[in-house]
Amino acid sequence: MSPEPRPRLAVVLFNLGGPDSPGAVRPFLENLFTDPAILRVPGFIRPWLGRFIAARRTKAASENYAILGGKSPLLELTEEQARALEAALADEAVEARCFVAMRYWHPFAEEAAREVQAWGADEILILPLYPQYSTTTTGSSVEDWEAACARIGLLLPTRVLCCWHSDDGFAKATATLVRTAYEKARAELPPTVPLRILFSAHGLPESIVKRGDPYQWQVERSVAAVMERIGIEGLDHALCYQSRVTPQKWIGPSTEAALQQAAQDRTAVLVCPIAFVSEHSETLVELDVEYGELAHKLGLPGYFRVPAQNSDPAFIAALADLVRRVRAGDRRLCSFAGARQCPKAFGDCPHARARALMTGVGA
Structure with missing residues (x-):
C-alpha cells in the first residue's frame, strides 16, 4: 500500500x-x-x-x-x-x-x-x-x-x-552574530579604545506607542534576550531608533543621537540591526553609508556593524x-x-x- x-x-x-x-x-x-x-x-x-x-x-x-x-x-x-x-x-x-x-x-x-x-x-x-x-x-x-x-x-x-x-533560538542566533562581530571589531581596535554595541531598530511615532502599540516594549525585550546570551560580562550597550520619516515626535533616542553620545564618550561602536532580519536599504544604506559617514565626521574611533541574519543556519x-x-x-x-x-x-x-x-x- x-x-x-x-x-x-x-x-x-x-x-x-x-x-x-x-x-x-x-x-x-x-x-x-x-x-x-x-x-x-x-x-x-x-x-x-x-x-x-x-x-x-x-x-x-x-x-x-x-x-x-x-x-x-x-x-x-x-x-x-x-x-x-x-x-x-x-x-x-x-x-x-x-x-x-x-x-x-x-x-x-x-x-x-x-x-x-x-x-x-x-x-x-x-x-x-x-x-x-x-x-x-x-x-x-x-x-x-x-x-x-x-x-x-x-x-x-x-x-x-x-x-x-524573545524566542530563545532567535536570541541565541543573533547573539552569536553579535559576539563574532564584536570579537572581530575588538581585534581591530587598540586595547585602550572602548567598544559599545548599539542595537538599532526602526523607529515609530511616539503617538502610535502611546495608543498601545507594543513594538518598543518588544524591542527592549529582544535586546535584553540577546545581551543575556552573548555572555560577556559588563558589556557596554545601548538601544536606539532609526529611519524617522515624519516631523512628529518619534521614540528615541535616535541612532544619530546615540552616535553623538558615543563621540562624546570617545568610544567605538558596533551597530546591530535588532528589528531587521534581512539586509535592505535601512541596513546597507542608512546604517552602512549614512551613519558610517556621520560616525567619521563625529570622529568616532571605530564604526562596525553586525550583519543581518539573512539565511544564517x-x-x-x-x-x-x-x-x-x-x-x-x-x-x-x-x-x-x-x-x-x-x-x-x-x-x-x-x-x-x-x-x-x-x-x-x-x-
Missing part, C-alpha cells in the same frame, strides 16, 4: 517589500504612505497626502536604491530564507512549502494567496519576518492577507504567529522550530511562547484586539 499523503502546510512569510527597479520606487512609496496603519490621518485626505509624501521622498529614496543597483535586495533574500526554511522542514510529518507575501510591492498578499490556493494547501501558518509586533508591520500585513484571502475565497485553517521577540533553524511549535499548539493566534506576552497596558497587542472583537468591547 502506498503511504498516506502528508498534509500540505503553507508557511507564509511576511515582509515589507521593496522596489524591484528604479521605476518602482515611487509606486512603492505611494503604497507605503497610503497605508492607514502608517499614515494615520482621516481617510478622505490620506490618498492625496500619501501621494504627496511619496513624491517628496522619491528623489532621495531613488538615490539610496541607486547605491544598491537600482532596487532593493529584500525579495531575493526573503526568497532565499523561504527555500532554506523549506529545507529545514523537509522531514516533518507535513509537506511544508514557503510563500512570500510582501506588503508594499510584489509579490503582494493576493499573489501569494493565489499561489497557496493553486498548490492545494490544507493549512496555513503565518510567519512574519518581523520579530517584534507592531500595528504598522505585522498588524497591517495580517489585515492585508485576510482581505486578499477573502477576495479569492481562500478559506483554510490558519495559525498566526504574532511575535517572536542558526537563524533558519530558529524559524523552523517556531513553525513546529506553532503548528503543535492549538491557538489560532499565538506568540512565540503560546499565550500573550505583552503587558495589559498595550491595547494594540493583537491578543487584546482579538479579545475585544470576541467580547464586543469597543463595538
Whole structure:
C-alpha cells in the first residue's frame, strides 16, 4: 500500500517589500504612505497626502536604491530564507512549502494567496519576518492577507504567529552574530579604545506607542534576550531608533543621537540591526553609508556593524522550530511562547484586539 499523503502546510512569510527597479520606487512609496496603519490621518485626505509624501521622498529614496543597483535586495533574500526554511522542514510529518507575501510591492498578499490556493494547501501558518509586533508591520500585513484571502475565497485553517521577540533560538542566533562581530571589531581596535554595541531598530511615532502599540516594549525585550546570551560580562550597550520619516515626535533616542553620545564618550561602536532580519536599504544604506559617514565626521574611533541574519543556519533553524511549535499548539493566534506576552497596558497587542472583537468591547 502506498503511504498516506502528508498534509500540505503553507508557511507564509511576511515582509515589507521593496522596489524591484528604479521605476518602482515611487509606486512603492505611494503604497507605503497610503497605508492607514502608517499614515494615520482621516481617510478622505490620506490618498492625496500619501501621494504627496511619496513624491517628496522619491528623489532621495531613488538615490539610496541607486547605491544598491537600482532596487532593493529584500525579495531575493526573503526568497532565499523561504527555500532554506523549506529545507529545514523537509522531514516533518507535513509537506511544508514557503510563500512570500510582501506588503508594499510584489509579490503582494493576493499573489501569494493565489499561489497557496493553486498548490492545494490544507493549512496555513503565518510567519512574519518581523520579530517584534507592531500595528504598522505585522498588524497591517495580517489585515492585508485576510482581505486578499477573502477576495479569492481562500478559506483554510490558519495559525498566526504574532511575535517572536524573545524566542530563545532567535536570541541565541543573533547573539552569536553579535559576539563574532564584536570579537572581530575588538581585534581591530587598540586595547585602550572602548567598544559599545548599539542595537538599532526602526523607529515609530511616539503617538502610535502611546495608543498601545507594543513594538518598543518588544524591542527592549529582544535586546535584553540577546545581551543575556552573548555572555560577556559588563558589556557596554545601548538601544536606539532609526529611519524617522515624519516631523512628529518619534521614540528615541535616535541612532544619530546615540552616535553623538558615543563621540562624546570617545568610544567605538558596533551597530546591530535588532528589528531587521534581512539586509535592505535601512541596513546597507542608512546604517552602512549614512551613519558610517556621520560616525567619521563625529570622529568616532571605530564604526562596525553586525550583519543581518539573512539565511544564517542558526537563524533558519530558529524559524523552523517556531513553525513546529506553532503548528503543535492549538491557538489560532499565538506568540512565540503560546499565550500573550505583552503587558495589559498595550491595547494594540493583537491578543487584546482579538479579545475585544470576541467580547464586543469597543463595538
